[in-house]
Amino acid sequence: MTLKTFGLAAATALLAFATPAHAKLSSQEAKMVEAVDKGHDRWIGVLEAITRQNSGSRNLAGVKKVGDMVTPELEKLGFKVEWVDQSAAKRSGHLIATRTGRPGSTKMLLIGHLDTVFEPDSPFQGVKRLNETTLEGPGIEDNKGGVVTMFAALEAMQAAGTLSAATITVVLTGDEEDAGDPIDVARADLVKWGQWADVALDFEGLSQIDGKDMGAIARRSSNSWQINATGKEGHSQGIFSTSAGHGAIYELVRIIDRFHKELPEDKLTFNVGLIAGGSVAQLDADLVRAQVAGKTNIIPALAVARGDFRTLSDEQSERIKAKMQAIVAQHLPGTSAEIVFEQGYPPMAPTEGNRGLLRRLNLINADLGLEQMAELDPLKRGAGDISFVARYVDGLVGMGPAGDGAHAPGETVDLPSIKRQAKRAAILMTRLSMEKR
Numbered sequence: 268m269t270l271k272t273f274g275l276a277a278a279t280a281l282l283a284f285a286t287p288a289h290a291k292l293s294s295q296e297a298k299m300v301e302a303v304d305k306g307h308d309r310w311i312g313v314l315e316a317i318t319r320q321n322s323g324s325r326n327l328a329g330v331k332k333v334g335d336m337v338t339p340e341l342e343k344l345g346f347k348v349e350w351v352d353q354s355a356a357k358r359s360g361h362l363i364a365t366r367t368g369r370p371g372s373t374k375m376l377l378i379g380h381l382d383t384v385f386e387p388d389s390p391f392q393g394v395k396r397l398n399e400t401t402l403e404g405p406g407i408e409d410n411k412g413g414v415v416t417m418f419a420a421l422e423a424m425q426a427a428g429t430l431s432a433a434t435i436t437v438v439l440t441g442d443e444e445d446a447g448d449p450i451d452v453a454r455a456d457l458v459k460w461g462q463w464a465d466v467a468l469d470f471e472g473l474s475q476i477d478g479k480d481m482g483a484i485a486r487r488s489s490n491s492w493q494i495n496a497t498g499k500e501g502h503s504q505g506i507f508s509t510s511a512g513h514g515a516i517y518e519l520v521r522i523i524d525r526f527h528k529e530l531p532e533d534k535l536t537f538n539v540g541l542i543a544g545g546s547v548a549q550l551d552a553d554l555v556r557a558q559v560a561g562k563t564n565i566i567p568a569l570a571v572a573r574g575d576f577r578t579l580s581d582e583q584s585e586r587i588k589a590k591m592q593a594i595v596a597q598h599l600p601g602t603s604a605e606i607v608f609e610q611g612y613p614p615m616a617p618t619e620g621n622r623g624l625l626r627r628l629n630l631i632n633a634d635l636g637l638e639q640m641a642e643l644d645p646l647k648r649g650a651g652d653i654s655f656v657a658r659y660v661d662g663l664v665g666m667g668p669a670g671d672g673a674h675a676p677g678e679t680v681d682l683p684s685i686k687r688q689a690k691r692a693a694i695l696m697t698r699l700s701m702e703k704r
């Protein structure tokens with residue numbers, strides 16, 4: 268060993284010894300980490316302001332107002348912002364923001380939403396600080412905290428000079444919690460940008476198990492079904508006879524009982540949420556209430572049930588539908604029944620591409636000195652907007668902050684997780700934008 272190489276080795280050893288926390292981050296990445304810390308208080312202010320503005324999905328003006336409030340933030344980041352009116356789907360609209368970076372760089376779609384489940388008549392309004400690290404408010408984690416996390420990441424990229432190379436479209440829907448109808452109209456823009464993108468990042472809440480951040484790469488579908496059963500109305504003394512048959516209620520109960528016995532399989536859940544039967548069984552226009560009438564001595568003519576089922580892939584959905592239809596078709600004597608399906612959210616399957624994104628995120632975790640994020644069981648994650656684009660792109664779910672009690676009064680957000688998630692997202696988007704596609 269010459270003196271010179273010894274010197275180099277010693278210097279390297281010394282450097283390794285003095286390793287700072289963010290050793291493997293590039294100087295730009297270290298700058299993004301700093302920028303997220305620096306911008307944090309201002310973003311919390313923005314979060315409080317947009318949370319104070321009610322934006323229940325049916326509060327069309329309120330949803331638009333939140334869109335208007337965040338528009339200047341995106342314009343400052345060099346995005347062209349557009350409001351896409353959704354009156355055709357009986358909802359407020361979507362905010363779509365675009366910016367183009369280096370030609371050929373990864374096209375990224377960032378997904379979030381402006382609406383919340385809390386309409387103006389909900390008693391849960393405003394923002395409360397519970398302690399140093401926790402804010403309470405309607406939608407403060409789901410999804411206003413997610414929107415702010417997304418913006419904080421983009422701002423950090425701008426501060427480090429990496430945003431200009433990135434090609435990004437932001438879609439903030441105005442009806443995630445209560446999607447517009449028809450759904451094809453309500454999700455047309457999201458699907459269009461999903462087809463355009465290479466990667467989709469969903470800024471819904473971060474899943475945690477035992478306090479550990481989890482990586483989410485799948486979401487189950489959500490489908491509704493309705494069974495309408497009919498029988499011959501008549502005097503109860505004749506029931507089960509060839510002429511009178513078994514009645515609509517026994518037919519419906521047969522079907523539901525066989526679902527319960529024969530459908531169960533991995534990653535599938537199915538629920539019966541409403542049931543009604545009698546001489547009269549009439550659902551209301553919202554399909555959540557029923558008017559019923561019947562007598563003990565009358566064979567019922569009508570029975571209706573509504574429920575859902577959730578799956579992890581299109582293949583599983585189709586197979587389950589076929590099984591349900593086959594069960595429905597084996598009618599009891601003197602009865603009939605049909606099942607009608609309504610697709611809500613398609614599934615986001617746990618693909619290899621999605622796993623690849625989680626691997627990249629875990630490299631970033633290592634470089635940031637954070638724990639590795641294990642893959643979350645999809646049973647723990649409901650359907651969401653990213654599901655509509657999952658079949659076109661690689662995607663990651665849960666890039667937003669952690670919190671508690673989403674969809675219920677008392678919802679909270681964990682403020683430090685906004686920083687942590689913004690840092691991860693800024694570095695991930697920067698690294699993705701440098702990859703060739």
Ligand SMILES: [Zn+2]
Nearest residue numbers: 409410443471
């Ligand atoms: Zn949400």
